[in-house]
Amino acid sequence: MKSCKVFIIFLLSGVLACSGEKKTTDITEESVETVLPDETNKVTIMTLQTTDFNHELISNGKLSARMYVDLKFESAEPIASIFVKNGERVTKGQKLAELSKFRLANKTAQAKNSLEQAKLELQDVLIGQGYKLEDSAKVPAATMQLVKVKSGYAQSLAQYELAKFEEQNATLIAPFDGVVANLFAKPFNTASSSDVFCTIINQGTLEASFTVLESELPLIKVGDRVEVSPFASPENKVEGRISEINPLVDENGMVKIKAAVTEKGKLFEGMNVRVSVHRSLGKQLVIPKEALVLRSGKQVVFTLVEGKAYWNYVQTGLENANSYTIVDGLKEGDIVITSGNINLAHEAPVSVIEKL
Incomplete structure (x- = not known):
């Protein structure tokens, strides 16, 4: 009687175990089918053709x-007026700033007076040499040069021209059209003849x-x-x-x-x-950069053949921001997969969603 009960217990345990295994197997198979659906890869394609390639x-x-110039004053005089500011556009010949001209005008007047006196001295020396001032064209060049030096005329003329130049350049003029930059001086301050007053830049x-x-x-x-x-x-x-x-x-x-x-x-x-x-x-065979993928360190491009993706080992040449040139591995007329190729396998079925 006791052995009969033991047999019945083992029989019931086996039935329950078989029932549980079948249920677990059904759940696992259902889960796998849910996680790994059988879907076709969606890709975009283009027909490979020779086209103009712009190397970058x-x-x-x-x-x-x-056209860039640093402007300076020729004299160290007080700045009387500034007519422009940084970033302002100016035209050729426009006044930019001006110095006080009293000292400069006075210096020019003195130099002119000295020049007139030197002319009189020049005339006296010429007369001493047997010439008249109106006959200066007939005086030999060597003699005239000697007379100008002896009379002080050459030195007076140089001083007058310098004084006149400084007075004329007491007003800064724009040498060409442009914009003002690096202007930091203030009115009534003394200008420096060694420092840049402002810069004119032609941005054109x-x-x-x-x-x-x-x-x-x-x-x-x-x-x-x-x-x-x-x-x-x-x-x-x-x-x-x-x-x-x-x-x-x-x-x-x-x-x-x-x-x-x-x-x-x-x-x-x-x-x-x-x-x-x-x-x-x-003309080159050109593919977009998105069409190229790496497989085991090698360059691969997938092509479409009868609804399936076939990989091709390729050799690229030059490149720019968007494209590669193809040296080997593809030929004109091949249908190249340009996107959706990251996880593609050889001979994987694909579905075309767009043709470039």
């Missing part, structure tokens, strides 16, 4: 103006100075298009053209380049800028 070379540089002549590697020199030439953008505001991009290539490689293997900025925008003298040089290299 990036460098950092600084803006400067070709801005150019970007930058350097390129010696190995990159064959990729650029005068006239190539550039894009210039300030570090302070990268969104403000302006165009320009390479205007000058310095024919010298420095000790660091760099060559200095200048590019004239054709669109000024909000650019200023001395700005630090990013320069992007663009040059067309003719």
Whole structure:
């Protein structure tokens, strides 16, 4: 009787165990089906064709103006008037500032009087040599030079011209159209003949100075298009053209380049800028950078063949901000997968959602 009860207990335990295992298996299979649905990868594609490729070379540089001048007064006199301020636009010939002219005018008058006296002395010396002043054209050049020195006429003339020059330059005039910068002097203070009074900058002549590697020199030439953008505001991009290539490689293997900025925008003298040089290299097989992925450290591009993705090992050439050129691994007419390729496998089924 006791052995019969034990047998019944083992039988019931086995039935319950089988029932629980079946339930667990059903739940697991249902969970796997939920987590790993069988979906087709969605991709965008393009037909590979030869197209014009613009090589892009990036460098950092600084803006400067070709027409840039520091203005100084010729005399240390009190500043009578200042007619402009920093940032103000001026035109060629416009008055910028003026010194007090009393001393300068007086000095000119004295120099003129000394010159007149020297003329009389010159006349006396000529008469002593047997000439008249009206016959000065007939006097030999060597004799006339000696007479001018002996009479003091040459020295008086030099002093008069200097005094006249200083009086005329007591008024600063803008030498060309531009904007005023570095003006810090105040009226009624004495001007310095050695310090810069102000700077005039023609912002219409801005150019970007930058350097390129010696190995990159064959990729650029005068006239190539550039894009210039300030570090302070990268969104403000302006165009320009390479205007000058310095024919010298420095000790660091760099060559200095200048590019004239054709669109000024909000650019200023001395700005630090990013320069992007663009040059067309003719027809090339070009793919967008998004189409290239790495598999085990190798460059791979997926192509579409009969609804499936096939990977292709490729070799790229040049690149710019958006594209690569293809040297080997693809041919014109291939259907290249441009997005949705991050997790693709070879011969994986795909669904095209857009064709570029």
